[in-house]
Amino acid sequence: MKYVLMIGLDESDVPEEIALHGCGGWSAEMAGRDVVRGGIGLRPAVEATTVRVRAGDVLLTDGPFAETKDQVGGFTLIECEGMREAVEIAAAHPVARYGSIEIRPVLEP
Numbered sequence: 001m002k003y004v005l006m007i008g009l010d011e012s013d014v015p016e017e018i019a020l021h022g023c024g025g026w027s028a029e030m031a032g033r034d035v036v037r038g039g040i041g042l043r044p045a046v047e048a049t050t051v052r053v054r055a056g057d058v059l060l061t062d063g064p065f066a067e068t069k070d071q072v073g074g075f076t077l078i079e080c081e082g083m084r085e086a087v088e089i090a091a092a093h094p095v096a097r098y099g100s101i102e103i104r105p106v107l108e109p
Contacts, residue, residue, distance in 0.1 A: 002037065002106035003086045005076040009099030023094055030078070035089060039076030070100065077106070 030036045050061040073095070080086055083103070090101040 001082055001086070002077060002079045002108065003083075004104045004106060005039075005078060005086075005090050005093065006072050006102040006104065007041075007074045007076070007093070007095050007099065008070045008102060009073045009095055010070055026093055029092070030076075030089065035078045035080050035085075037077040037079050039074065041074035042072060045071035073099070 027036070046063060048063055050063065052059045052061070076093075078086060078089055080089060083105075086103050090096060090103050093101050095101060
């Protein structure tokens with residue numbers, strides 16, 4: 001099964017070691033387990049532009065889709081046996097200790 005791990009965090013409260021060194025050994029460990037299929041970190045949400053189309057008009061809003069402290073800071077695509085293993089992988093992610101990891105099954109054709 002494939003899952004997307006959406007990394008959620010309060011961008012103003014990122015621990016210095018994460019800001020400077022990323023996910024540390026987590027990425028290397030998951031690569032060694034051959035479960036990572038892709039992923040990337042995102043620039044801060046204040047740099048986002050949100051697009052909506054209403055009645056044929058394109059509406060642009062500066063900033064993130066939702067006005068909330070927690071924002072999506074990146075994502076990782078994993079492939080593993082099932083939700084139990086996906087939870088174990090997400091729980092090992094360093095951001096899980098101060099932010100959140102949302103696990104979503106991938107909708108495949």
